[in-house]
Amino acid sequence: MGLRHPQTDQIRLEDVFTALSNPMRLKVVRTLAESGPTPCGSLLDGVPKSTLTHHWRVLREGGLIRQEALGREYTLTLRRADLDERFPGLLDAVLRAARVPAPG
Amino acid sequence: MGLRHPQTDQIRLEDVFTALSNPMRLKVVRTLAESGPTPCGSLLDGVPKSTLTHHWRVLREGGLIRQEALGREYTLTLRRADLDERFPGLLDAVLRAARVPAPG
Numbered sequence: 001m002g003l004r005h006p007q008t009d010q011i012r013l014e015d016v017f018t019a020l021s022n023p024m025r026l027k028v029v030r031t032l033a034e035s036g037p038t039p040c041g042s043l044l045d046g047v048p049k050s051t052l053t054h055h056w057r058v059l060r061e062g063g064l065i066r067q068e069a070l071g072r073e074y075t076l077t078l079r080r081a082d083l084d085e086r087f088p089g090l091l092d093a094v095l096r097a098a099r100v101p102a103p104g
Numbered sequence: 105m106g107l108r109h110p111q112t113d114q115i116r117l118e119d120v121f122t123a124l125s126n127p128m129r130l131k132v133v134r135t136l137a138e139s140g141p142t143p144c145g146s147l148l149d150g151v152p153k154s155t156l157t158h159h160w161r162v163l164r165e166g167g168l169i170r171q172e173a174l175g176r177e178y179t180l181t182l183r184r185a186d187l188d189e190r191f192p193g194l195l196d197a198v199l200r201a202a203r204v205p206a207p208g
Binding site: 017089 | 113114115116117118119120121122124125126127130190191192193194196197198200201202204206207
């Protein structure tokens with residue numbers, strides 16, 4: 001059975017913000033924006049697998065990423081075009097904001 | 105004792121997104137953006153007081169609003185200038201995205 005991904009017109013803004021409300025998930029979004037599709041094993045070193053699985057699900061169900069099996073591993077891809085279609089300008093603003101240093 | 109409001113340079117992006125991750129809180133942000141400072145009793149009809157108190161706290165601690173006593177009631181004000189200073193362009197993109205109709 002495939003993993004659930006919302007269709008573009010079914011992406012909910014509150015779910016996008018839920019996906020972005022965690023520093024690790026925000027970091028993954030930034031990395032995918034900069035590096036393109038990435039095997040999920042290369043993201044977030046030293047984080048327990050169950051935690052990773054949770055983060056991929058929240059990102060996926062929020063409509064932020066596609067999670068697809070490639071060989072024995074999942075590859076994560078930012079749904080940039082879908083997000084730009086659904087909420088024009090939002091992802092760019094988020095990525096700019098994510099480059100602002102966090103409070104010390 | 106006053107309510108806790110983060111200083112502008114202490115506003116955390118993940119807390120902004122947490123504040124925006126709920127449809128009621130997103131609606132309050134839209135209303136405040138359109139109507140200016142608003143007595144909190146005029147927002148979110150029919151919602152239990154304890155729920156409102158929770159939403160004001162998440163919005164306030166996320167740096168989205170100021171919550172100030174005015175007479176016997178609190179007035180809520182969107183921290184538009186502070187947010188624009190901290191994360192330029194983000195609030196405008198959020199308000200544009202919030203005008204996109206939710207999935208049916």
